Amino acid sequence: MRLADLSTPSLILDRGTLAANCAAMAARAAKLGVRLRPHLKTAKSAEAARIATAGQFGGITVSTLAEARYFAGHGFRDITYGVGIAPGKLDEVARLQAEGARLQLVTDDVATVGAVAQRALELKAAFQLLIEIDTGGGRAGVLPEAPALLEIGRAIAAAPGLSLLGVMTHAGHSYRCKGGDAIAAVAEEERAGVVRAAERLEAAGLPSPVVSVGATPTAMFARALPGVTEMRPGVYTLMDLYQMAIGVCRREDIAASVLASVIGHNPRTGRILIDAGALALSQDRGAASLMEHTGFGWVCDAVTGKPLDGLYVAEVNQEHGMIAAAKGAPPFERLPLGARVRILPNHVCMMAAPYDRYHVVEGGADVVAVWDKATGW
Amino acid sequence: MRLADLSTPSLILDRGTLAANCAAMAARAAKLGVRLRPHLKTAKSAEAARIATAGQFGGITVSTLAEARYFAGHGFRDITYGVGIAPGKLDEVARLQAEGARLQLVTDDVATVGAVAQRALELKAAFQLLIEIDTGGGRAGVLPEAPALLEIGRAIAAAPGLSLLGVMTHAGHSYRCKGGDAIAAVAEEERAGVVRAAERLEAAGLPSPVVSVGATPTAMFARALPGVTEMRPGVYTLMDLYQMAIGVCRREDIAASVLASVIGHNPRTGRILIDAGALALSQDRGAASLMEHTGFGWVCDAVTGKPLDGLYVAEVNQEHGMIAAAKGAPPFERLPLGARVRILPNHVCMMAAPYDRYHVVEGGADVVAVWDKATGW
Numbered sequence: 001m002r003l004a005d006l007s008t009p010s011l012i013l014d015r016g017t018l019a020a021n022c023a024a025m026a027a028r029a030a031k032l033g034v035r036l037r038p039h040l041k042t043a044k045s046a047e048a049a050r051i052a053t054a055g056q057f058g059g060i061t062v063s064t065l066a067e068a069r070y071f072a073g074h075g076f077r078d079i080t081y082g083v084g085i086a087p088g089k090l091d092e093v094a095r096l097q098a099e100g101a102r103l104q105l106v107t108d109d110v111a112t113v114g115a116v117a118q119r120a121l122e123l124k125a126a127f128q129l130l131i132e133i134d135t136g137g138g139r140a141g142v143l144p145e146a147p148a149l150l151e152i153g154r155a156i157a158a159a160p161g162l163s164l165l166g167v168m169t170h171a172g173h174s175y176r177c178k179g180g181d182a183i184a185a186v187a188e189e190e191r192a193g194v195v196r197a198a199e200r201l202e203a204a205g206l207p208s209p210v211v212s213v214g215a216t217p218t219a220m221f222a223r224a225l226p227g228v229t230e231m232r233p234g235v236y237t238l239m240d241l242y243q244m245a246i247g248v249c250r251r252e253d254i255a256a257s258v259l260a261s262v263i264g265h266n267p268r269t270g271r272i273l274i275d276a277g278a279l280a281l282s283q284d285r286g287a288a289s290l291m292e293h294t295g296f297g298w299v300c301d302a303v304t305g306k307p308l309d310g311l312y313v314a315e316v317n318q319e320h321g322m323i324a325a326a327k328g329a330p331p332f333e334r335l336p337l338g339a340r341v342r343i344l345p346n347h348v349c350m351m352a353a354p355y356d357r358y359h360v361v362e363g364g365a366d367v368v369a370v371w372d373k374a375t376g377w
Numbered sequence: 378m379r380l381a382d383l384s385t386p387s388l389i390l391d392r393g394t395l396a397a398n399c400a401a402m403a404a405r406a407a408k409l410g411v412r413l414r415p416h417l418k419t420a421k422s423a424e425a426a427r428i429a430t431a432g433q434f435g436g437i438t439v440s441t442l443a444e445a446r447y448f449a450g451h452g453f454r455d456i457t458y459g460v461g462i463a464p465g466k467l468d469e470v471a472r473l474q475a476e477g478a479r480l481q482l483v484t485d486d487v488a489t490v491g492a493v494a495q496r497a498l499e500l501k502a503a504f505q506l507l508i509e510i511d512t513g514g515g516r517a518g519v520l521p522e523a524p525a526l527l528e529i530g531r532a533i534a535a536a537p538g539l540s541l542l543g544v545m546t547h548a549g550h551s552y553r554c555k556g557g558d559a560i561a562a563v564a565e566e567e568r569a570g571v572v573r574a575a576e577r578l579e580a581a582g583l584p585s586p587v588v589s590v591g592a593t594p595t596a597m598f599a600r601a602l603p604g605v606t607e608m609r610p611g612v613y614t615l616m617d618l619y620q621m622a623i624g625v626c627r628r629e630d631i632a633a634s635v636l637a638s639v640i641g642h643n644p645r646t647g648r649i650l651i652d653a654g655a656l657a658l659s660q661d662r663g664a665a666s667l668m669e670h671t672g673f674g675w676v677c678d679a680v681t682g683k684p685l686d687g688l689y690v691a692e693v694n695q696e697h698g699m700i701a702a703a704k705g706a707p708p709f710e711r712l713p714l715g716a717r718v719r720i721l722p723n724h725v726c727m728m729a730a731p732y733d734r735y736h737v738v739e740g741g742a743d744v745v746a747v748w749d750k751a752t753g754w
């Protein structure tokens with residue numbers, strides 16, 4: 001099978017680029033002396049997960065129970081579900097555990113600990129919990145110095161059926177930085193905050209064997225991670241224009257793109273229409289807020305994957321994408337109807353999510369594999 | 378099964394509201410004297426399509442070949458694929474036709490007609506074409522007065538294996554209007570343009586039995602449609618906050634929402650966290666550009682579906698939604714962890730797309746049916 005044979009839109013993954021990204025992050029983890037627990041919310045693929053966990057301890061992170069179910073079904077047993085647990089999800093967690101998976105759940109709420117403990121009794125199940133720490137991201141978690149931290153820790157430790165595994169954080173604010181020095185400063189905030197939380201728990205006689213950080217920018221630029229035991233970056237596997245814009249990767253490190261067909265020319269508006277729109281590319285505009293002429297993604301050659309200078313997807317409707325040129329009219333003759341292009345993502349987690357498979361290439365026109373992936377919830 | 382038993386996020390559809398929306402549009406079509414060919418890119422569901430086509434001639438519109446395949450498999454044979462055809466899709470079209478479907482394809486490009494004719498010969502297939510007309514939307518289509526219109530029409534008529542069915546247009550610019558009078562003016566532009574194109578074809582001896590318009594706002598507010606034979610609105614089936622904001626529907630007409638669980642409280646930022654984020658709600662901000670305190674959707678009671686005053690999803694990450702209040706802090710006590718809410722969509726086509734099923738309610742807490750739906754490409 002070749003790229004030219006695929007229906008469009010299709011999701012393309014360059015295996016060599018993925019492998020290089022994974023090797024680079026494995027080297028980072030080794031250098032920093034922490035375990036690597038890749039976040040698979042980005043790739044959502046067992047084959048990609050095998051590459052990302054090669055040579056590692058085998059643990060992974062997920063963002064939905066659908067991902068947990070998919071990866072458990074593909075032999076990944078040590079799974080952190082990195083989104084705050086709601087008691088209504090515990091029956092499904094218990095089912096997955098009964099089938100052999102070992103899930104780590106996350107909470108920042110003492111009332112939730114009570115509800116989880118109650119459901120553990122009712123289901124005759126055991127649940128393992130990490131306490132989420134807010135190290136500056138401002139989304140979820142208790143502050144490292146909050147009294148609630150010890151209250152939650154004690155409630156977990158006291159409940160039959162529950163185990164306190166430790167603490168975790170996500171430096172979401174690293175996405176709002178640009179460049180290595182600014183990101184390194186956030187990485188140190190992330191580290192210091194979560195380590196401080198672990199120390200407070202341990203000083204209170206509460207074990208915290210896991211001290212987990214996680215975000216691709218901080219994983220890339222952290223200078224040292226004393227006290228941290230693991231990291232959970234995810235987007236590094238595939239990379240995207242946003243990571244490039246904040247200085248985390250090069251364009252050549254972006255491993256995923258969407259193959260699209262030209263379906264129209266509009267000389268009056270200066271647009272080339274493609275069959276990849278708001279659903280196929282997502283409506284994420286992250287990178288466009290940092291780089292001019294980015295829109296909903298950069299337009300690349302279908303085979304080489306290299307940018308066609310100055311071409312970007314300026315607008316999207318549900319199944320229509322509108323390509324514009326940075327200057328003047330786009331090259332209608334070079335991209336006649338039926339021609340194919342590849343679009344680099346603003347935010348690859350958003351772009352890849354709706355597809356049920358990757359068409360895998362190795363830098364050329366041949367599709368060397370088709371990998372299934374998780375979708376939905 | 379009850380709403381309280383569902384995993385979250387889940388996509389909820391109120392059948393009574395859908396049926397009322399479909400009855401209202403059927404009455405509009407009857408009053409305007411045109412056939413109704415519902416666009417199923419919004420609902421993507423065979424059960425919804427049965428309600429939308431009840432009492433009609435049975436034709437539908439789709440935006441992807443995956444939808445065409447799904448609906449053909451559920452007995453819908455008369456299908457307009459409303460996105461400009463790329464020659465690479467013709468093998469799949471021919472397969473669907475060999476299995477009994479009858480597809481109408483769309484083009485605005487004479488070179489594409491040549492490529493389609495060539496492939497028809499190679500596949501020993503017959504393809505039926507509509508010429509897309511730009512009546513002011515500025516996306517695709519030839520202008521009603523363009524010389525290219527006759528050139529395309531003649532090329533189709535002359536090619537063995539191809540049939541010219543007529544003309545179609547989509548008044549995308551009706552989405553940029555507000556209120557019945559402004560939309561009625563666009564509806565008249567849409568009608569006049571596509572009818573003029575049909576007249577030019579017929580004057581040149583080229584038949585144009587189909588004269589098709591299509592957009593929910595213009596379908597709702599067109600005053601008369603002389604010369605038009607059919608309309609293809611879609612979003613009316615489910616409606617959303619954007620249609621409400623431009624005056625096309627009431628809040629009570631919105632038939633779809635996402636059921637979500639509260640997974641966190643952040644008193645420092647004044648946010649209630651839910652497990653429906655950028656993927657579960659989409660990143661569409663259409664309605665937020667027209668109405669304050671809309672964000673990524675309005676927050677409603679989980680059972681009644683009625684808005685919880687002033688609460689909206691202010692921010693989203695991949696699987697996290699952050700609820701804010703229009704004034705002050707959100708009601709943490711009223712929405713404890715584990716509580717459930719429903720989120721009304723900015724743009725329902727975007728919100729519904731990634732889900733593989735609807736959980737159907739009839740205004741209450743019981744799930745009265747589960748309907749499958751199409752996803753992906």
